[in-house]
Amino acid sequence: MDDSQDTLREITTRHAKPIVSLLLKIQEHQELQKDFLSFLGRLECFYVSNNAYRYKRIILWRRSINAFEERDYVALSYTWDPAPHEDPSSHGYSIQNRKRTSNFPSPVRNCVYERIMKYMHSKRVGLLWIDRHSIPQKTCGLPACTHRECRMKKAGLQCMDWVYKQSKYPVALLGRPITSYFKLTLLYDILGGRFVRRSNRTAPLQPLEKRNSLRAADALKLLAAITDDLWWQRAWTFQENYKGGKEMTLLIHHPPSLEGYKRRRKIFGNVPGELCVNSRLFSDEATKFCRAFQYTRRPTRKEEKMIDSILSKAGRYTVLLDGSQTMSPTIVADVEKRGVKDAWDRLAIVGNCCSYPVRMNITRLRRGRYSLSLSMLAMCLLNGEILNNNDDESPDEHTAFDMTASGFLKAQSFDKMSSPLEQRSLTFNKGSRFIGVELSQSGIVTRGHLWELGEIIPTAHFRDELPWIEYPQGELSLLEQKYLTKLFLELKSSTESRSLARCIESYLDGDAIDRAAFRIGENYMRMMMVEVANAIEEGVTLRLGRLRGSDEYMAIFIWEGDDNPGFVFTSSRTRNPNSEAQANDTDRHISLEVDLRPGTERTGRGPPQLYVKHWVSGICFFVGRPWKQVVFPWPSVLKNMDS
Secondary structure, eight states, X not given: OOOTTSBHHHHHHHHTSOHHHHHHHHHTTEEEGGGGTHHHHTEEEEEEOTTGGGSSSEEEEEEEEOTTTOOXXXXXXXXXXXXXXXXXXXXXXXXXXXXXXXEEEOOSBHHHHHHHHHHHHHHTOOOEEOHHHHSOOOOOOOTTOOOHHHHHHHHHXXXXXXXXXXXXXXXXXXXXXXXXXXXXXXXXXXXXXXXXXXXXXXXXXXXXXXXXXXXXHHHHHHHHHHHTSGGGGBHHXXXXXXXXXXXXXXXXXXXXXXXXXXXXXXXXXXXXXXXXXXXXXXXXXXXXXXXXXHHHSOOOHHHHHHHHHHHHHHOOHHHHSOTTSOSHHHHHHHHHHSBOSSTTHHHHHHHHHTTOSEEEOHHHHHHTTOOHHHHHHHHHHHTTOOBOOOGGGSOOHHHHHTSBHHHHHHHHBOOOOOOOTTSOHHHHHHTOOOSSOEEOSSEEEEXXXXXXXXXXXXXXXXXXXXXXXXOOOSSSOHHHHHHHHHHHHHXXXXXXXXXXXXXXXXXXXXXXXXXXXXXXXTOHHHHHHHHHHHHHHTTOOEEEEEETTOSSEEEEEEOOSOSSOOEEEEEEEOOOTTOGGGTTOOOEEEEEEEEEOSSGXXXXXXXXXXXXXXXXXXXXXXXXXXXXXXXXXXXXXHHTOOO
């Protein structure tokens, strides 16, 4: 049952159990994506032999590849149902069967093969991955089935993100063509940013160019028509587009009469009869155009509806979302809005889009008649998404009860993250997730280090006399090295912070000769060194921290509060790209000011209970200090959702 539009009140009433109890039962049906990655090692692709035209039909022959090593294949994204502008006829091409003993007519539309083969010939790519035949479609669906085709289908759904991410040529076929010179010119000007004024690139909103404002209404209609294509409305194609990333190419058909004009505009490529449009460029420019349109003009109600439709289908998150947010709740909502044949597939789609290593056993959840929308919420939490459990910032109980699960996730997600200045905020925020999560009756259990805040360090005077040092060869700049050198010299003067000073000094010495540690992955330590150096340059206050129960300061945080007692919870783990266990995970980093409220640990019955306050950046040294369990209690509104 698809209950994505049901409220939490309706869900808890239907199941006659509290929301938390339901989440705990759903948690029992988790599995890991890494268990399915062998699918990529034997990825089934297709090729057309040189003597293909000797047969009545063109035959596509199977070939298995290791997609982790061989990436020269087209990963095709298309809709199984024909668009109104497409010829629905099929069975003109044949597919070799999985046992490689015979072939059979393909139910995929002939025009799909014709278009993609023109692209492959133009790009000189020999292999095609197509979900209809590369993934088994007829399976028994039994929970513990070990048949090869059942295992292949389950694995294919749970790691399809890798198919598109690994491909050098992810391609999407749009069904709606561009049929006139006028529309092609409009599209060319949209993609070239000619409608939007670029005089101030740092401004959050840009106006339309005056000389193009009269054509803007036509451009808006064109974008609405392109994104009205069936391909933009499906959940699986949303995932394929998202994971194809900057390599994803949209193919838009056009008549032969536009071939010459198209080729003179090199942005559209040279595939006969097709416009090759980079999907990320399209979304980026379409989003900027729509926002400029709203900013410059007063859209009519019809135009406002078109803008909403365009942004909901092709909007660019980096433009639309605030830099303090995480994308996951928006991805969940966007997947829910799109069509999918089997609603339970959304769990795999969201897991793929969000790079979640923890997945849900869809077959068992469905057969157990669990809530789909709560299964989605549980998966997000098990993968470390942070709920704001500060009751002062939560919706009231009545309002929360009338939210859907995805609406609650969006409203309750922690949205005060602060990425380093040099990092793309949404990319950094994607890794702001808890580690090793377990859901319990008391809340979300995770691991990390709890720091007790101590002495305040004013830095305004640090700039007066910076030490002389040789020009460094590493990643830190000369000025950053100087500010941090000044910091460790200050810290050396106190017995309590001397060890911290030595650790910072050691890091700077290594960086100065280009031998700094922490080189795998995103190098979180270097980012924090830069943040602290920038804070010193601006005269911002710092505050020391020591692990709870220790007398020695081993952390220093950028601090904007008072000197009242306080705590910071940190947890970080660098993704090792060579580790199978983390193959689809992200670099993780948590640094939160928290409230430690008296409770279970006073009676010795559990780990510290923490409540989220703010994001706090800083330098922490904890090598050799084991992670400790902590609990982030459920938001009160969730605990009170009884049956």
